[in-house]
Amino acid sequence: MAREFTPKVLTANHLLEGDAIYRDGSGGWSRNHQEAKLFTDQREAEAALVAALAEPGTIVGPYLADAKAGPNGPLPVHFREAFRTRGPSNYNHGKQVELNHVSV
Amino acid sequence: MYQYNEFDEAFVRDRVETFRGQVARRIDGSLTEDEFKPLRLMNGLYLQLHAYMLRVAVPYGTLNPVQMRKLADIADTYDKGYGHFTTRQNIQFNWPKLQDVPDILSDLADVEMHAIQTSGNCIRNVTADHFAGAAADEIEDPRPTAELLRQWSTDHPEFAYLPRKFKIAITGAPNDRAVTKAHDIGLRMQRDAQGNPGYEVIIGGGLGRTPMIGKVLRAFLPKADLLPYLEAILHVYNLHGRRDNKYKARIKILVHETGLEAIREQVEAQFLLQRAAFEPVAEQVIANIEAAFAPPAYVSRPIGGDDASDAGFRSWMDTNIADHKRDDYAIVSISLKPIGGTPGDASSEQMRVMADLAERYGHSELRVSHEQNIILPHVHRADLALIYAALKAVGLATANIGLLSDMIACPGMDYCALATARSIPIAQEISTHFDALKIERDVGPLKIKISGCINACGHHHVGHIGILGLNRAGVENYQITLGGDGTETAAVGERAGPGFAADDLIPAIERLIEAYLELREAPEETFLDAYRRLGQAPFKAALYPDQVTRNAA
Numbered sequence: 001m002a003r004e005f006t007p008k009v010l011t012a013n014h015l016l017e018g019d020a021i022y023r024d025g026s027g028g029w030s031r032n033h034q035e036a037k038l039f040t041d042q043r044e045a046e047a048a049l050v051a052a053l054a055e056p057g058t059i060v061g062p063y064l065a066d067a068k069a070g071p072n073g074p075l076p077v078h079f080r081e082a083f084r085t086r087g088p089s090n091y092n093h094g095k096q097v098e099l100n101h102v103s104v
Numbered sequence: 105m106y107q108y109n110e111f112d113e114a115f116v117r118d119r120v121e122t123f124r125g126q127v128a129r130r131i132d133g134s135l136t137e138d139e140f141k142p143l144r145l146m147n148g149l150y151l152q153l154h155a156y157m158l159r160v161a162v163p164y165g166t167l168n169p170v171q172m173r174k175l176a177d178i179a180d181t182y183d184k185g186y187g188h189f190t191t192r193q194n195i196q197f198n199w200p201k202l203q204d205v206p207d208i209l210s211d212l213a214d215v216e217m218h219a220i221q222t223s224g225n226c227i228r229n230v231t232a233d234h235f236a237g238a239a240a241d242e243i244e245d246p247r248p249t250a251e252l253l254r255q256w257s258t259d260h261p262e263f264a265y266l267p268r269k270f271k272i273a274i275t276g277a278p279n280d281r282a283v284t285k286a287h288d289i290g291l292r293m294q295r296d297a298q299g300n301p302g303y304e305v306i307i308g309g310g311l312g313r314t315p316m317i318g319k320v321l322r323a324f325l326p327k328a329d330l331l332p333y334l335e336a337i338l339h340v341y342n343l344h345g346r347r348d349n350k351y352k353a354r355i356k357i358l359v360h361e362t363g364l365e366a367i368r369e370q371v372e373a374q375f376l377l378q379r380a381a382f383e384p385v386a387e388q389v390i391a392n393i394e395a396a397f398a399p400p401a402y403v404s405r406p407i408g409g410d411d412a413s414d415a416g417f418r419s420w421m422d423t424n425i426a427d428h429k430r431d432d433y434a435i436v437s438i439s440l441k442p443i444g445g446t447p448g449d450a451s452s453e454q455m456r457v458m459a460d461l462a463e464r465y466g467h468s469e470l471r472v473s474h475e476q477n478i479i480l481p482h483v484h485r486a487d488l489a490l491i492y493a494a495l496k497a498v499g500l501a502t503a504n505i506g507l508l509s510d511m512i513a514c515p516g517m518d519y520c521a522l523a524t525a526r527s528i529p530i531a532q533e534i535s536t537h538f539d540a541l542k543i544e545r546d547v548g549p550l551k552i553k554i555s556g557c558i559n560a561c562g563h564h565h566v567g568h569i570g571i572l573g574l575n576r577a578g579v580e581n582y583q584i585t586l587g588g589d590g591t592e593t594a595a596v597g598e599r600a601g602p603g604f605a606a607d608d609l610i611p612a613i614e615r616l617i618e619a620y621l622e623l624r625e626a627p628e629e630t631f632l633d634a635y636r637r638l639g640q641a642p643f644k645a646a647l648y649p650d651q652v653t654r655n656a657a
Contacts, residue, residue, distance in 0.1 A: 015131070016202050037516075057133040060151055074470040078578060080153075080517060086517035087154050090528045092448045093184055093199070094154045 005042040012062035020084040024102030033085040106396040124206035148219025159222040164232035164250040165472040166266040169459035174215040182644030193472040196609030227257035233275040234473035238481035240427040246276035267345035285318040285594035292586035303590035309562035332382040336375035353372035400467035409487040422516040436480040439502040447513040448476030509535040516556025525573025525580040566590035619646030
């Protein structure tokens, strides 16, 4: 039996900076996880992934990652995805300083 | 050190310009990522969790001050002001932007450096004893051989597409500081009965998901036979190494599945063919390489008295100084393991200070060790106090070489796309915790090595205490292995039992250390010696006290 679909965000790395980016509601890319579109429909999510794979000019390695709804937008589920929203833990580098990002 | 000739220079410049074109075509959309990825990896450019990462080769860990300063400049101009020295004696920059990488490679070419063959299924940077050319226990400096191997293996057409990556390590000393038994090929210099130098050839070692200690393929190989013999090994591997399964593609699996005897027969048969067809390396070429590694112009002058009044200096002298082959000289290990810091990281300012010290006091030589420290291999003992003071001023005088806080840690999930858990925060917590307890000196020699995934860049299998970070049901979890050893008495550590959550790991390590202090026969008995004498049981009991109680009940 197919596993039940869990909500996802579509994420990738930016071609030039390599930074984590997320598909937002307007069909563009945001560097902020909370601005990501939360896909609750499997077919829609997979269609968005296929579309992203066809736009290789700006992004690298798109994939669907588990996420859940939060008060200010989607939140990551897996700790790896949580790290991608912040940056490394040993230095104050990456999104945690560049985004003025609220830690999730 | 070795200086590029015209051929080396032209080759590296040409590769930079080729890659510049490839990057431009990727950015303008002419190349897809699938097309570009193998090209960038051939130039050491990875895409990690938060950014690109550029891995720059430091051949056999040898650097001169001009190169070290250039690394500092690159860190400031294109990165975030620091670099990360790795367990393969390389340096990694964690934040380059794709469009800047050709310029970085061009800057590196200015100082005879590059990032070629730091990735991909080719022969990688040949690593060597970081005390090479200086160590008191050395038969011969292994670096001329390492340089010969670098020239032979760079862009070698037959070995550009091996079943998997291929790593060679070499040591010229009986005390193995290059972990030769955990490499695809390990070379240990020996002398035959007539006193001629040659190599013990070890094959099929490796860490990763299937750790194996290398086996002796040839007990003594004359020096002149080295290249045809290695070609024979690589030929057999290239032909028979598995290409159907990435996880079984290393030569260690081939040796394991085929058997050492059968591999030896194949290699020796192929060797006869290779040797017959091999055009010997011109004596002049060998002589030129050897001349490039001639000992520095040592200076004889009084050593003077140590400044015994400074406890910090005394403590640093105890741990960070090793015997040089000359009595009036010493080998200085600069610890890149400050308490609470990131193992292997150096700021651009620190790199410049190390370059200045090497130039002023160290015959312009620096080494990167696989244990992620920097070495000044040739320092007159009269200058040690000055060097200590200069290092201390920039936070580089941590007196912990060979002790608990001198840990290896891979970048882990703070940077690496392959990692399953973080390594760096674990290293930071261990060093901070045990520093507060002030027991590091009492514990004595101890190697803790931390990897953030089974690929084992942090060498956890050969740590006296190895720590492996995994993802267990969506939480970081850390497995402990005990009794590993990366030296001439190499051994793969044994898994102690179930893993620990990050919060439980430090107390577990503390119980382990306390148990060792209780169990040892004398302060001279190291953790590893005690483990070998007693076996795993008492250490396991310390790690899992609840389990013992339960079993006893």
